[in-house]
């Protein structure tokens with residue numbers, strides 16, 4: 423069975439954990455302050471979510487990272503190599519409270535993030551909607567809420583697409599990491615912050 427780890431237990435990390443918990447999927451969740459600080463959150467989310475260390479979370483088959491942009495280097499430093507495992511980049515190069523875009527020095531956010539997780543197969547996902555739309559029930563508006571994902575490794579994308587399906591969202595593969603940066607990253611992505619719902623079309627024969 424695929425195991426899941428979460429680095430970052432704030433708005434997005436805990437929203438993702440809540441979506442997993444709703445389906446009884448197991449995950450280890452971590453933050454900068456250690457497992458003891460996450461006991462109440464884990465109790466609230468239910469028995470499938472276990473507090474752990476950053477190292478324990480990073481050792482799982484699929485690792486979602488949701489940390490403030492400026493803190494990503496310290497959150498990901500000193501971890502063993504990812505050795506082909508999947509890392510979901512749920513981050514955006516912008517930060518509360520000023521929401522000023524980060525200086526990327528001519529690189530893309532995915533290039534910078536990928537350098538921080540050596541050996542990982544990176545898939546960009548869970549970064550284009552406000553956190554409550556990830557934790558809320560995805561059966562909404564008469565359909566199924568859409569989550570975009572993008573990456574350069576077809577098998578890694580397929581695994582993340584399957585996970586998105588398992589938690590009842592409708593996943594749409596938008597191409598490579600570069601495509602993801604351009605299309606659904608905050609700030610600037612024309613598809614970012616769009617709360618789209620996939621509705622079954624009704625075909626009428628005449």
Ligand SMILES: NC(=O)c1ccc[n+]([C@@H]2O[C@H](COP(=O)([O-])OP(=O)(O)OC[C@H]3O[C@@H](n4cnc5c(N)ncnc54)[C@H](OP(=O)(O)O)[C@@H]3O)[C@@H](O)[C@H]2O)c1
Nearest residue numbers: 430431432433434453454455488489497513514549552553
């Ligand atoms: N909020 C949204 O609606 C939203 C939407 C889309 C994308 N995003 C992106 O998601 C990412 C996270 O945003 P957020 O709103 O979830 O932030 P947040 O609520 O401030 O949570 C940040 C989390 O990162 C953890 N963290 C910080 N430094 C760490 C370290 N060295 N090691 C381990 N964990 C560390 C924090 O743990 P401690 O509290 O213990 O320090 C906290 O759990 C950002 O890149 C943001 O752009 C956010």
